Amino acid sequence: MNPEPFLQLDRVIHEKGRLAIMSLLAASPSLYYTDLRDTLRMTDGNVTAHLRTLVEAGYVAVTKSFEDGRAATTYALTPAGRRAFSEYIGFLEQIVALTRPPAP
Amino acid sequence: MNPEPFLQLDRVIHEKGRLAIMSLLAASPSLYYTDLRDTLRMTDGNVTAHLRTLVEAGYVAVTKSFEDGRAATTYALTPAGRRAFSEYIGFLEQIVALTRPPAP
Numbered sequence: 001m002n003p004e005p006f007l008q009l010d011r012v013i014h015e016k017g018r019l020a021i022m023s024l025l026a027a028s029p030s031l032y033y034t035d036l037r038d039t040l041r042m043t044d045g046n047v048t049a050h051l052r053t054l055v056e057a058g059y060v061a062v063t064k065s066f067e068d069g070r071a072a073t074t075y076a077l078t079p080a081g082r083r084a085f086s087e088y089i090g091f092l093e094q095i096v097a098l099t100r101p102p103a104p
Numbered sequence: 105m106n107p108e109p110f111l112q113l114d115r116v117i118h119e120k121g122r123l124a125i126m127s128l129l130a131a132s133p134s135l136y137y138t139d140l141r142d143t144l145r146m147t148d149g150n151v152t153a154h155l156r157t158l159v160e161a162g163y164v165a166v167t168k169s170f171e172d173g174r175a176a177t178t179y180a181l182t183p184a185g186r187r188a189f190s191e192y193i194g195f196l197e198q199i200v201a202l203t204r205p206p207a208p
Contacts, residue, residue, distance in 0.1 A: 001131055003144050006124035014120055020110035023203050027105055040107050089203050096196050099127050099189075 005094040012057045013088045017042060017050045022077070022085045025060065030076035051075060059084055109198040116161045117192045121146060121154045126181070126189050129164065134180035155179060163188055 013022055020040050025031060037047045054060040059081030063074045077085065117126055124144050129135060141151045158164040163185030167178045181189065 001128055001143065003124060006120055006127070006144070009120045009123075011120070014118070016110055016113045016115070016118055019113075019199070020107060023110070023199065024105055026203055039105065040110070085203075089200055092196050092200050093204075095123070095127065096193055096200060099130055099193050100197075 001098060005091040005098070008087075008091050010084055010088050012053060012059065013085060015050070015053075017046060018054060019088075021047070021050055021054065021075075022059065022081070022088075025075060025077045026082065026085050028076075030063070030074045033073045033075065036075065054081070057081075057084075105202060109195040109202065112191075112195050114188055114192050116157060116163065117189060119154070121150060122158060123192075125151070125154055125158065126163065126185070126192075129179060129181045130186065130189050132180075134167070134178045137177045137179065140179065158185070161185075161188075 013019055017040070021036060024036060024039060033047070033051075036042075036051075037044065040047065042050075051060060051062070055062055059078060061076050061078050063076070065072050065074070117123055121144070125140060128140060128143060137151070137155075140146075140155075141148065144151065146154075155164060155166070159166055163182060165180050165182050167180070169176050169178075
């Protein structure tokens with residue numbers, strides 16, 4: 001078996017909490033902090049730590065603004081994040097294909 | 105997006121070194137320790153630690169024997185390991201499907 005897809009899996013994305021966050025962000029132009037936290041049923045501490053890692057990796061951009069006088073924080077994939085995520089999912093597809101050979 | 109496939113990912117299998125080991129074992133009745141280490145280009149320390157975790161989780165069985173007077177150690181998935189791995193790959197498939205919607 002070719003070990004490449006396993007060796008190539010990006011550790012920043014592979015952690016399951018971050019994988020969930022990246023997947024959600026990949027499906028939307030941007031999301032509120034509270035949407036991420038509530039959809040994924042994560043604690044504030046958890047989601048904050050994962051988002052910080054993703055921002056520091058250059059995969060996620062954070063935007064702070066005011067809406068109707070209230071602070072709003074939104075997160076979105078950066079182009080680099082979108083690229084890294086797409087590559088990561090490509091490796092998952094290869095792993096699934098390797099481990100679930102098509103019926104003959 | 106449904107967070108279930110992410111929440112359900114088995115942390116024992118999800119670590120990328122262990123995922124590689126489980127995938128290799130899923131493709132063979134059993135493998136020598138040295139086959140695993142060399143195919144996956146892992147250090148002895150790394151592969152030993154991951155195998156210990158998998159054995160302790162009940163996913164992998166270790167067999168020690170003598171072949172031509174030399175000690176041989178082989179590893180194989182247990183029925184529980186095969187079940188857990190199949191379930192894990194099912195969740196990966198769901199994640200890939202969620203994040204790569206089919207073209208319309």
